[in-house]
């Protein structure tokens with residue numbers, strides 16, 4: 706049974722994130738980052754599962770720009786899922802995408818359902834990486850691929866006080882883990898050819914320009930949408946995030962792994 710109690714990303718936050726990151730995106734880099742996550746993969750006639758689809762920008766891009774057979778975007782937040790359909794319709798890809806609200810926990814699909822499982826910056830919210838990796842492997846067909854990006858911890862154990870301050874300011878339910886934990890989870894689940902690509906250097910630069918836009922060219926417009934107090938708080942979150950990025954504590958990362966044939 707699903708419910709609509711999972712609402713961490715409210716309308717103000719999603720409006721601000723879309724202003725910075727583009728229509729349908731709640732994570733940085735937009736369609737270029739999605740293309741980088743999928744680089745070199747053959748998506749022809751493939752069935753794709755997207756874990757944590759948010760507002761559906763990733764799914765609309767995949768369904769528009771790649772010759773996939775079908776995309777299923779899932780999210781625990783009913784409010785977000787309800788908004789996804791309009792974007793798919795606007796971009797004429799409704800026939801290729803199914804959006805579904807799910808409960809946290811095991812993926813509600815049979816073994817071997819998908820050719821590709823993707824996720825963009827959502828697994829941070831799922832604390833048990835080993836359980837998730839096992840479940841992703843289960844729903845993939847033999848030879849299927851897992852391709853994702855996520856926010857990783859650049860530390861084992863305790864964060865620096867600055868990283869802790871950033872996480873507290875976000876106020877979101879984060880289950881941060883290190884690259885070692887992700888690699889171990891994927892290999893323990895039977896994946897092979899696990900590739901972990903760090904994106905910290907890219908995002909250290911990008912985050913600075915986003916912060917500049919929030920305090921500059923977007924500021925007046927966004928105050929009318931989300932209010933000055935909320936906007937100023939989010940600019941402060943960006944400042945704290947930039948420190949965490951500079952310290953190497955917060956590490957945007959791409960992940961790729963293959964389920965053996």
Ligand SMILES: C[S@@+](CC[C@H](N)C(=O)[O-])C[C@H]1O[C@@H](n2cnc3c(N)ncnc32)[C@H](O)[C@@H]1O
Nearest residue numbers: 730731732757758759780781782809825827830
């Ligand atoms: C940072 S947003 C990213 C959304 C989207 N992938 C994007 O890049 O725009 C993280 C998303 O993960 C979702 N989420 C959190 N826990 C989840 C879970 N256990 N299963 C599926 N989605 C989850 C949240 O509701 C949110 O929409």
